[in-house]
Amino acid sequence: MDVLVEGVRQAVGLLLGGDREIITVLWLSLQVSGTATLIALLLGIPAGAVLALTRFPGRTLVVSAINTGMGLPPVVVGLFVTILLWRSGPLGDWEMLYTPAAIVLAQAVIASPIVTGITLAAVQNVPAKFRLQLYALGASRRQMLGVVLREARLPMLAAIMAGFGGVISEIGASMMVGGNIKGQTRTLTTAMVLETGKGNFDVAIALSILLMVLVFGINWVLTTIQQRRAL
Amino acid sequence: MRRLTFVFVALVLALAPAAPAQAPGSRTVILSTTTSTQDSGLLDVLVPLFEKNTGYSVKTISVGTGQALALAARGEADVTLCHAPVLEKKYVAEGTLQDRRLVMYNDFLVVGPEADPAKIKGDKSVVEAMKKIAAAGARFVSRGDKSGTHILEQSLWKHAGVTPAAPWYIESGQGMGATLGIANDRQAYTVTDRATLLAFGKRVDLKPMVEGDKLLLNIYSVMEVNPANGPRVNAAGGKAFAAFMLAPQTQAVIKAFGVDKYGQALFVPIAGRGSDEGDVSPPLK
Numbered sequence: 286m287d288v289l290v291e292g293v294r295q296a297v298g299l300l301l302g303g304d305r306e307i308i309t310v311l312w313l314s315l316q317v318s319g320t321a322t323l324i325a326l327l328l329g330i331p332a333g334a335v336l337a338l339t340r341f342p343g344r345t346l347v348v349s350a351i352n353t354g355m356g357l358p359p360v361v362v363g364l365f366v367t368i369l370l371w372r373s374g375p376l377g378d379w380e381m382l383y384t385p386a387a388i389v390l391a392q393a394v395i396a397s398p399i400v401t402g403i404t405l406a407a408v409q410n411v412p413a414k415f416r417l418q419l420y421a422l423g424a425s426r427r428q429m430l431g432v433v434l435r436e437a438r439l440p441m442l443a444a445i446m447a448g449f450g451g452v453i454s455e456i457g458a459s460m461m462v463g464g465n466i467k468g469q470t471r472t473l474t475t476a477m478v479l480e481t482g483k484g485n486f487d488v489a490i491a492l493s494i495l496l497m498v499l500v501f502g503i504n505w506v507l508t509t510i511q512q513r514r515a516l
Numbered sequence: 517m518r519r520l521t522f523v524f525v526a527l528v529l530a531l532a533p534a535a536p537a538q539a540p541g542s543r544t545v546i547l548s549t550t551t552s553t554q555d556s557g558l559l560d561v562l563v564p565l566f567e568k569n570t571g572y573s574v575k576t577i578s579v580g581t582g583q584a585l586a587l588a589a590r591g592e593a594d595v596t597l598c599h600a601p602v603l604e605k606k607y608v609a610e611g612t613l614q615d616r617r618l619v620m621y622n623d624f625l626v627v628g629p630e631a632d633p634a635k636i637k638g639d640k641s642v643v644e645a646m647k648k649i650a651a652a653g654a655r656f657v658s659r660g661d662k663s664g665t666h667i668l669e670q671s672l673w674k675h676a677g678v679t680p681a682a683p684w685y686i687e688s689g690q691g692m693g694a695t696l697g698i699a700n701d702r703q704a705y706t707v708t709d710r711a712t713l714l715a716f717g718k719r720v721d722l723k724p725m726v727e728g729d730k731l732l733l734n735i736y737s738v739m740e741v742n743p744a745n746g747p748r749v750n751a752a753g754g755k756a757f758a759a760f761m762l763a764p765q766t767q768a769v770i771k772a773f774g775v776d777k778y779g780q781a782l783f784v785p786i787a788g789r790g791s792d793e794g795d796v797s798p799p800l801k
Binding site for chain 2: 288371372373464465466467483486
């Protein structure tokens with residue numbers, strides 16, 4: 286218990302003091318997970334919309350795969366991305382392993398099924414009759430898609446929250462493909478593991494508070510937008 | 517929707533620098549090493565020094581010794597700093613790693629609960645102590661992760677002629693710090709390196725039980741990666757880092773490291789003293 290109290294006290298000091306290493310780690314986490322979430326949105330929203338609005342043989346299989354992907358263990362993604370990016374691996378020419386770009390890649394793989402799955406559910410919740418009505422009013426296919434996506438925009442904010450929340454707090458993939466290199470690929474979660482390993486529980490507690498505040502802040506902003514528009 | 521799109525675009529612009537310009541391969545050195553060199557903070561001192569001196573940029577991959585050596589042998593690293601002499605010599609004999617040289621040492625020790633159920637406190641022979649632990653069925657926490665510490669622990673059991681097994685033998689599968697925490701919690705014995713024990717000294721109640729035996733030497737060596745192991749091995753960079761670890765200035769930094777924080781040095785530099793454990797003077801006390 287003493288460790289916790291003392292940890293929280295030191296954590297507040299570290300945060301208020303604007304410790305430079307912690308700022309670097311925080312900024313990198315934001316950049317990496319933000320970029321990965323954006324990529325996931327760019328891939329996942331169109332994919333989810335198409336899956337929701339089309340019917341083809343094997344569609345149930347694809348949707349099942351997406352739903353499984355929503356729970357993809359980060360450490361599995363980390364392992365396979367590492368092997369792909371190894372110098373001796375198929376993408377070795379890119380020399381990307383142990384860089385922030387490698388973490389972005391792995392996290393985008395983790396977040397994409399989440400965004401796809403939530404978009405799929407959100408778009409499917411828009412009644413089919415509403416789509417028919419749009420066609421009846423003379424909407425083109427593209428106009429119909431635009432209107433349907435706008436109808437589904439509130440549940441889709443949940444996709445951003447779930448995607449971002451999933452990747453900023455994951456550790457397995459960041460550790461494996463990033464390597465937790467100081468000043469280069471050290472993120473909030475990998476730094477936490479390292480500091481715990483070093484016995485610096487106060488710093489680890491400071492980092493965990495920071496992570497929670499960050500995720501809460503972003504969810505708060507998005508939830509505010511979502512709830513205001515819902516009224 | 518339009519406002520959301522605007523937010524997305526603004527975010528993309530703000531986050532764009534996240535994909536960095538990749539440094540040319542020849543200026544980047546990948547060092548695979550064990551967790552203790554990282555957890556003790558030594559590399560946080562040495563790596564910036566090397567980067568400043570040579571202009572290379574170092575990527576330190578700090579994992580268990582078994583994995584560090586395996587990565588190097590696959591050509592996924594350029595140079596490796598490890599502490600498992602027997603395993604290292606195997607890789608050198610195979611030719612995947614080359615030019616093994618001693619860098620520094622400290623020592624392992626057996627720690628345990630104050631109650632000392634196996635009555636080993638103060639034993640001179642670590643092998644005898646391990647036999648007593650097994651005979652008493654006293655709880656013992658093993659790293660169980662192919663780390664240098666785990667490999668040494670296994671060699672001690674072998675010397676003692678014991679095949680450790682559950683229920684008294686617990687495999688943590690975690691780093692040294694976490695393993696000390698588990699041993700503390702379960703009132704068990706474990707083998708630890710001195711640097712990690714010092715770092716965790718205040719957090720655990722475990723007491724030193726056996727130390728000073730020659731079998732408990734913890735020797736760190738540097739090895740270069742054979743460029744034939746795989747594509748894109750930066751042989752020149754690996755050579756430069758190995759040379760740096762052995763340079764007199766670096767060895768002086770190693771000698772002083774930890775004195776300010778723990779009141780004693782964590783590592784003893786031994787560059788240039790041959791390449792065999794037999795060349796190392798008795799362990800520190």
